[in-house]
Amino acid sequence: MIKSYKVKKSLADTIIYTLLTIMGAIWVFPLFWIVMQSLRGEGGNYVAYIIPHNFTLKHFVDLFTEKVVFDYPRWFLNTLFVSICSCIISTFSVLMVSYTFSRLRFKSRKFFMNFGMILGMFPGFMTMIAIYYLLKLVNLTGTLAALIICYSAGASLGYFISKGFFDTIPRALDEAATIDGATKNQIFWKIILPMSKPIVVYTVLTSFIGPWADFILVRIIMGDKTPNYTVAYGLYTMSNDKNIKKFYFQFCSGAVVVAIPITILFLNMQKYYVEGVTGGAVKG
Numbered sequence: 215m216i217k218s219y220k221v222k223k224s225l226a227d228t229i230i231y232t233l234l235t236i237m238g239a240i241w242v243f244p245l246f247w248i249v250m251q252s253l254r255g256e257g258g259n260y261v262a263y264i265i266p267h268n269f270t271l272k273h274f275v276d277l278f279t280e281k282v283v284f285d286y287p288r289w290f291l292n293t294l295f296v297s298i299c300s301c302i303i304s305t306f307s308v309l310m311v312s313y314t315f316s317r318l319r320f321k322s323r324k325f326f327m328n329f330g331m332i333l334g335m336f337p338g339f340m341t342m343i344a345i346y347y348l349l350k351l352v353n354l355t356g357t358l359a360a361l362i363i364c365y366s367a368g369a370s371l372g373y374f375i376s377k378g379f380f381d382t383i384p385r386a387l388d389e390a391a392t393i394d395g396a397t398k399n400q401i402f403w404k405i406i407l408p409m410s411k412p413i414v415v416y417t418v419l420t421s422f423i424g425p426w427a428d429f430i431l432v433r434i435i436m437g438d439k440t441p442n443y444t445v446a447y448g449l450y451t452m453s454n455d456k457n458i459k460k461f462y463f464q465f466c467s468g469a470v471v472v473a474i475p476i477t478i479l480f481l482n483m484q485k486y487y488v489e490g491v492t493g494g495a496v497k498g
């Protein structure tokens with residue numbers, strides 16, 4: 215009986231690992247293809263093979279040096295600036311709102327939590343036209359400040375995971391600190407946050423990735439302000455029917471370059487990212 219169970223379990227594990235391997239290969243293939251295209255030395259936009267016959271870094275050099283039509287370096291800096299500013303504002307906003315809902319008890323607390331949850335159920339693109347006209351009213355369309363405001367303004371609605379993490383931290387710590395004379399502000403900054411590294415890292419990553427990869431909002435807000443494009447929308451303009459034949463290799467190189475910072479950031483912080491999603495604070 216035990217032997218039969220082990221055989222069935224081994225067969226099931228083999229099937230699962232095989233399926234995961236196939237799914238992983240399907241997921242990785244487009245990434246591998248774009249990297250190979252960016253390194254291809256022979257001309258022609260489309261070829262019948264994947265691995266280049268000749269490798270070159272010329273396309274990456276052209277990406278950063280040929281700035282007459284498409285200023286990729288500026289787009290990259292725009293994206294970095296918007297992502298960092300939005301990340302800082304959003305992180306503090308989310309963590310403070312999460313701590314407030316987790317620790318403080320006040321009138322209408324339940325109402326605000328439920329109201330925020332309901333608002334979070336609506337897709338963001340539903341409000342984009344309204345956002346555009348509001349920004350136009352205050353003369354902010356086509357600016358990087360408009361992107362930062364849009365990415366940061368509603369960030370606190372994503373408080374659910376952070377609040378769940380703060381709920382796992384023993385309230386006895388707050389009570390002991392209060393007895394010692396600490397204020398709520400001091401408890402948050404000096405006790406709760408130092409114990410919440412996983413959720414802080416998780417919030418930083420999610421707050422950074424959104425602006426870094428966003429396309430729709432940039433397209434609506436920026437219009438024809440090409441110098442203020444971010445990389446996502448800039449690469450889209452490179453890949454349209456008018457430009458793809460001439461800038462095909464720069465497009466592939468740009469797609470690789472934009473993935474490098476976020477990949478490095480995620481690989482270095484994935485341990486804390488996973489802990490932020492699946493774990494809680496260590497009770498004691």
